[in-house]
Amino acid sequence: MKKLGLLLVILSGALLLYATVDFPLWGDPSSPASLHVSPRYIEKTMEETSVPNIVTAVLADYRGFDTMFETTVIFGAGVVCFLLLRVLGGEEGDHYYRHLPTGVTIHVKGAKGKSLSGEFERIDMLWTPYDLVIKTACRIMIPFIQIYALYVIAHGHHSPGGGFQGGVILGASVILLAISQNLRTALRRIGEKTVGILCAIGVFIYAGTGALCLALGRNFLDYAALASVLGTDPVTARSHGILIVETGVGIAVMATMIWIYNNVSSAGRYDEGL
Amino acid sequence: MSHHFPALLVIAPLLSAFFISGAGWLNRRFCLPLAVASLGVAGLSALSLFWRVVQQGPVLYRLGGWDPPWGIAYAVDFLNAPVLVLICIVALLNLWASHRQVEEQFKEKTGAFYTLYVLMVTGLLGITVTGDAFNLYVLLEIASLSGYGLIAMGEDRAPLATLNYVYMGTIGACFYLLGIGYLYIVTGSLNMADIARILPGLYENKAVLTALIICLVGLWLKMAFFPLHVWLPNAYTFAPVPSAALIAPLMTKVMVYVMIRLMLTVFTPGYVFSTLGINDAVVWFAVIAIVMGAILALGQRDLKKMISYIIVAEVGYMVGGAWLGNRAGMTGAILHIINDALMTLCLFLAVAAITYRMKSYTFSSLKGLIRKMPFTMGAFILGGLSIIGVPPTCGFFSKWYLITGALQAGHYGFMAALLFSSLVNVVLFFRIIEIGFFEPFNEGHGHGEHGPEPMNEAPLSILVPLWIVALGLVVVGVYTSEIITHVLQFAIPKAIL
Numbered sequence: 053m054k055k056l057g058l059l060l061v062i063l064s065g066a067l068l069l070y071a072t073v074d075f076p077l078w079g080d081p082s083s084p085a086s087l088h089v090s091p092r093y094i095e096k097t098m099e100e101t102s103v104p105n106i107v108t109a110v111l112a113d114y115r116g117f118d119t120m121f122e123t124t125v126i127f128g129a130g131v132v133c134f135l136l137l138r139v140l141g142g143e144e145g146d147h148y149y150r151h152l153p154t155g156v157t158i159h160v161k162g163a164k165g166k167s168l169s170g171e172f173e174r175i176d177m178l179w180t181p182y183d184l185v186i187k188t189a190c191r192i193m194i195p196f197i198q199i200y201a202l203y204v205i206a207h208g209h210h211s212p213g214g215g216f217q218g219g220v221i222l223g224a225s226v227i228l229l230a231i232s233q234n235l236r237t238a239l240r241r242i243g244e245k246t247v248g249i250l251c252a253i254g255v256f257i258y259a260g261t262g263a264l265c266l267a268l269g270r271n272f273l274d275y276a277a278l279a280s281v282l283g284t285d286p287v288t289a290r291s292h293g294i295l296i297v298e299t300g301v302g303i304a305v306m307a308t309m310i311w312i313y314n315n316v317s318s319a320g321r322y323d324e325g326l
Numbered sequence: 327m328s329h330h331f332p333a334l335l336v337i338a339p340l341l342s343a344f345f346i347s348g349a350g351w352l353n354r355r356f357c358l359p360l361a362v363a364s365l366g367v368a369g370l371s372a373l374s375l376f377w378r379v380v381q382q383g384p385v386l387y388r389l390g391g392w393d394p395p396w397g398i399a400y401a402v403d404f405l406n407a408p409v410l411v412l413i414c415i416v417a418l419l420n421l422w423a424s425h426r427q428v429e430e431q432f433k434e435k436t437g438a439f440y441t442l443y444v445l446m447v448t449g450l451l452g453i454t455v456t457g458d459a460f461n462l463y464v465l466l467e468i469a470s471l472s473g474y475g476l477i478a479m480g481e482d483r484a485p486l487a488t489l490n491y492v493y494m495g496t497i498g499a500c501f502y503l504l505g506i507g508y509l510y511i512v513t514g515s516l517n518m519a520d521i522a523r524i525l526p527g528l529y530e531n532k533a534v535l536t537a538l539i540i541c542l543v544g545l546w547l548k549m550a551f552f553p554l555h556v557w558l559p560n561a562y563t564f565a566p567v568p569s570a571a572l573i574a575p576l577m578t579k580v581m582v583y584v585m586i587r588l589m590l591t592v593f594t595p596g597y598v599f600s601t602l603g604i605n606d607a608v609v610w611f612a613v614i615a616i617v618m619g620a621i622l623a624l625g626q627r628d629l630k631k632m633i634s635y636i637i638v639a640e641v642g643y644m645v646g647g648a649w650l651g652n653r654a655g656m657t658g659a660i661l662h663i664i665n666d667a668l669m670t671l672c673l674f675l676a677v678a679a680i681t682y683r684m685k686s687y688t689f690s691s692l693k694g695l696i697r698k699m700p701f702t703m704g705a706f707i708l709g710g711l712s713i714i715g716v717p718p719t720c721g722f723f724s725k726w727y728l729i730t731g732a733l734q735a736g737h738y739g740f741m742a743a744l745l746f747s748s749l750v751n752v753v754l755f756f757r758i759i760e761i762g763f764f765e766p767f768n769e770g771h772g773h774g775e776h777g778p779e780p781m782n783e784a785p786l787s788i789l790v791p792l793w794i795v796a797l798g799l800v801v802v803g804v805y806t807s808e809i810i811t812h813v814l815q816f817a818i819p820k821a822i823l
Contacts, residue, residue: 067536067539067540068536070532070536071508071532071533071535071536071537072533073532074512074531074532074533075511075512075533076511076512083511083514084511084512084513084514084515084524085510085511085514086514087514088395088513088514088515088524089395089396089514089515089516090514092396093396113390113392114390114392114396114397115397115398115460116389116390117389117390117397117398117461118398118460118461118464121452121461121464121465121467121468122464124340124343124445124448124468125464125467125468125471127343127344127347128442128445128468128471128472128475129471131347131438131441131442131445131472131475132442132471132472132474132475132478134435134438135435135438135439135442135475135479136475136478136479136485138435140433140434140435245351248347248348248350248351249347249348249351249352251347252343252344252345252347252348253344253348255344256341256344256345259337259340259341259344260341262337263337263341266330266333266334266337270391271330271333271387271388271389271390271391272330272333272337272389272390273389273390273391274390274391275390276391
């Protein structure tokens with residue numbers, strides 16, 4: 053079986069190499085890929101969409117329909133993780149608490165429903181040391197990470213960036229909070245329901261913008277239709293439309309990152325977990 | 327508004343997926359009505375598109391208002407219009423039949439289940455309607471991903487079976503993407519019609535040949551063409567019945583549609599059949615698929631696995647028919663996409679009814695079932711007759727075209743395989759009738775004779791859709807010639823004789 057596998061791999065590799073014989077030369081300016089559709093993107097993007105970054109314009113406008121579904125894939129991944137991993141109901145078992153003034157750790161059996169006074173702090177079963185340095189450093193870093201994420205989303209028009217990258221950074225900031233403190237702290241800031249709904253809202257902003265264009269009489273995702281709503285000319289409306297959908301992408305990606313992290317790290321129990 | 331139907335077809339279920347997901351958190355009662363409404367809108371759009379295609383010819387829709395090949399275009403023609411209608415009907419009927427089980431089985435997660443259900447239908451509709459080769463891949467991802475989620479929620483072994491499916495399915499999708507990448511390198515375009523326009527000058531190009539081979543292998547993996555079928559039986563058997571009854575009729579059939587779409591409108595029949603001359607080899611692969619699928623089906627001891635292997639054999643029918651390279655074979659293959667989807671749905675809904683009452687789908691639980699659940703078993707037998715190919719059910723007609731095609735092409739091996747598989751199907755279904763009719767129901771109380779087992783049918787919410795499909799098999803069969811003269815014959819290019 054192993055030899056058969058090796059043989060198949062070698063054959064497929066040989067097939068792929070065989071195809072390269074008739075490839076255009078590396079970096080050839082007269083290759084079909086750079087002659088057929090690309091010239092219009094390169095020459096007309098600014099004029100047609102008023103977006104300086106061609107990649108953004110192709111991604112979110114010319115082929116914006118693909119990107120909408122790519123965002124939906126992310127949304128779907130979040131839903132699948134929830135469906136498969138989440139264990140609903142029953143937070144049974146033992147809990148550990150740390151007495152803050154003394155640093156003594158106590159073990160409470162069958163702790164469901166019991167809460168201890170403010171001097172105690174719930175800690176994970178896998179022993180986590182009290183670490184002032186990590187907590188403080190992360191607390192200082194997180195707001196800056198988030199501001200940077202917003203910059204990346206908003207600046208996608210001019211430089212590399214956009215909704216996907218910005219959303220990942222935003223999501224990472226919340227995950228950093230969960231790692232530096234614990235999952236429960238992060239969940240208090242942004243709960244499961246909020247994340248689930250944000251995830252749907254994010255993609256809905258994208259698809260809803262498209263549907264709005266349709267309702268305003270143009271084709272689906274034809275942002276020029278937004279001109280009357282935004283009070284601009286159709287070309288600028290395209291640029292604004294891209295910003296709107298990028299924001300949606302950012303929200304969806306952020307929420308999905310957090311959602312998947314919560315489900316995977318706590319094995320669906322939303323109780324403990326790094 | 328009618329101008330926007332191609333977009334509405336896909337957006338209505340897509341938007342509803344977000345609402346259902348939200349409703350799953352806020353108020354679960356709204357999930358099902360939202361799903362039904364959105365699939366209804368999609369179904370109406372599909373029907374009216376179908377009607378417009380029949381009346382006025384193909385429809386083109388430019389998404390984002392950009393002309394192809396710069397933007398993405400949806401193209402509805404005679405080939406995909408019937409498939410679109412089929413997808414909507416299967417999804418709606420299955421939703422009707424399975425909503426009770428979904429709510430019992432998934433409880434708090436009902437919202438997530440319906441979200442994925444609707445997303446899966448969105449993906450399948452998008453794959454079918456799109457005229458853009460890369461857009462097809464993106465939607466393939468959506469359909470596959472939601473499919474994995476739906477399957478993995480099944481019995482104990484479902485996660486492992488799904489993992490297998492994820493590996494194989496991802497490789498298949500990657501191969502398709504790689505093939506499209508190769509086509510892009512040599513043509514510079516992603517739009518199907520545009521690629522087809524550029525390709526004739528490149529028939530000698532080795533990259534085009536490689537692209538075709540890679541795309542085909544990827545699609546064969548996704549459609550479970552023997553010997554690339556290994557993921558299918560376990561995935562469909564251990565999946566929850568509501569998911570299996572959606573995925574089994576549609577996923578493989580839509581992949582067959584994609585293969586035919588690539589053959590007819592991207593690579594064009596001239597290249598696929600004349601320049602390459604690989605059709606004979608592919609048909610022989612199909613022969614092996616049919617024979618092996620039939621033999622493996624014989625060895626199974628439970629209903630779902632048996633049907634899964636029948637699907638493997640049926641995929642062989644369609645691939646073989648499409649690659650015969652003549653009109654009759656291609657007509658048979660396209661017709662069989664529709665027929666096989668309906669037959670599979672019929673069988674799986676019957677299995678759903680049986681599992682609902684008996685909590686099991688092994689052969690031993692079928693004892694005495696014809697007296698206990700006569701309506702369910704009646705529909706099951708009707709589905710079985712269609713799979714065997716008894717007139718006037720639709721299975722007979724597609725098989726008739728396939729055999730005609732085989733005779734015209736002089737491919738007697740394929741004809742023999744079709745007849746062999748029909749004979750095996752006779753054995754398979756009569757064995758079930760025998761168990762269901764002659765063997766006594768074995769859950770007696772152990773004291774004395776009870777007389778005939780009392781009737782204990784499945785609820786009407788399963789029986790009604792089941793019988794709609796079962797009668798649909800006959801209706802489609804009776805109207806086969808209309809379907810072919812008004813729709814399918816225009817789907818096949820004149821180059822194919």
